[in-house]
Amino acid sequence: MNRIKKFMSSEIKMNFFFEKTRSSIFFLMTICLAFIYCGKEHSDVSGRKITFWHSFVSATIPALEDLIAKFEAAHPDIKVQAQYVPTGDALIQKLITAIQSHNTPDISWIHTDWLDKLVDAKTIYPLTTFIEGENGLSAEELSDFFPALLTAGTYNDSLFSIPMEATVLALIYNKDLFRKAGLDPEHPPATWNELMEFSRKLTLDTDHDGKIDQFGFYVPVFPASGVYSIWTVLQWTPFLWQAGGEEMDSDHTIFCFASPAGIAALKLWK
Numbered sequence: 001m002n003r004i005k006k007f008m009s010s011e012i013k014m015n016f017f018f019e020k021t022r023s024s025i026f027f028l029m030t031i032c033l034a035f036i037y038c039g040k041e042h043s044d045v046s047g048r049k050i051t052f053w054h055s056f057v058s059a060t061i062p063a064l065e066d067l068i069a070k071f072e073a074a075h076p077d078i079k080v081q082a083q084y085v086p087t088g089d090a091l092i093q094k095l096i097t098a099i100q101s102h103n104t105p106d107i108s109w110i111h112t113d114w115l116d117k118l119v120d121a122k123t124i125y126p127l128t129t130f131i132e133g134e135n136g137l138s139a140e141e142l143s144d145f146f147p148a149l150l151t152a153g154t155y156n157d158s159l160f161s162i163p164m165e166a167t168v169l170a171l172i173y174n175k176d177l178f179r180k181a182g183l184d185p186e187h188p189p190a191t192w193n194e195l196m197e198f199s200r201k202l203t204l205d206t207d208h209d210g211k212i213d214q215f216g217f218y219v220p221v222f223p224a225s226g227v228y229s230i231w232t233v234l235q236w237t238p239f240l241w242q243a244g245g246e247e248m249d250s251d252h253t254i255f256c257f258a259s260p261a262g263i264a265a266l267k268l269w270k
Contacts, residue, residue, distance in 0.1 A: 034118065034161045035125040036095075036104040049079045051105040053095070055087035087111075099123050109164055112152045119155045127159045169238060171195075177202060177214075192242070192268055219269050239265040 056064045068080045083105070085091045092114055098104045099121070110118065118124045131137045142150075149163035175185035181201045189195040195217065202216030220235045237247060245261025248254060256262060 033107055033164050034110050034115070035107055035127070035130065036099070036123060049081045050107060052080055052082045053085045053091070053105045053108040054082060055085060055091060055109060110161065112161070115153065115160060116155050119158075119160055124160055127162065131159070169235060196268075221269075236265065236269065239268060 054064065064082065068082060072079060085094055085108075087109075088111075091108075091110070095104070095108055095110070104123075131142065145163055146166075149166055150159060152166075153159055153161035153163055171188075173188050178185040178198075181198075183198055183201060189198050199216030202214065203212060204214040205211060206213045221232055240247065240257075240262055243261035243264045245259050245265065246256050248256060
């Protein structure tokens with residue numbers, strides 16, 4: 001986990017446009033592990049299988065299989081049955097169906113934007129059940145998790161999920177295209193004005209037919225449905241922060257999208 005912290009820190013250092021945003025950027029799309037509650041008391045898992053729903057893909061399956069093998073070697077009386085479920089809407093729909101039919105997995109990965117709904121529906125365990133129990137986690141072990149990710153897994157002051165991975169946002173650029181446009185490849189945009197200036201120079205109609213063949217900047221706007229709608233919000237939020245704004249006030253009672261900062265950030269995207 002310490003290596004993960006260092007990796008995430010290095011990722012933010014390469015983020016030339018978001019580098020002044022706050023640490024919340026770390027958990028814009030956090031994946032957590034949640035222990036599913038199905039209307040029955042938690043029991044000892046010794047001598048049984050643990051059903052684990054995940055959305056690992058072919059490139060990451062080997063790492064998952066290695067972790068499972070290590071766990072089963074350390075706990076020979078427990079077997080982990082890993083089942084792939086497509087992430088996003090498919091996962092949450094399958095999970096809701098399983099909860100309603102009382103046929104849930106023992107553990108599932110979820111996106112944190114569904115955490116409050118699952119907690120309010122009393123479908124997942126508070127992790128104090130496990131952390132403070134026999135063979136739980138010590139304070140030192142718990143502190144090895146990146147603090148912002150634990151915050152993302154906390155609801156109503158209780159920890160309900162353990163962070164598994166997090167998406168780090170950064171703007172990237174193509175140095176070769178910078179050179180072709182007469183831009184310094186070692187000088188990426190550092191301000192909004194530079195972002196717009198460079199983007200215009202990188203936007204090309206190469207065959208002069210009136211159609212754009214190369215866009216200088218991509219705005220990640222998706223239809224307002226499914227998992228993509230949250231992506232649009234999350235990728236816009238750093239621009240709101242850069243303008244000095246917040247999504248909500250400090251008491252989390254008033255939305256602040258219509259603030260001067262919010263208007264400025266939306267105008268930039270427009």
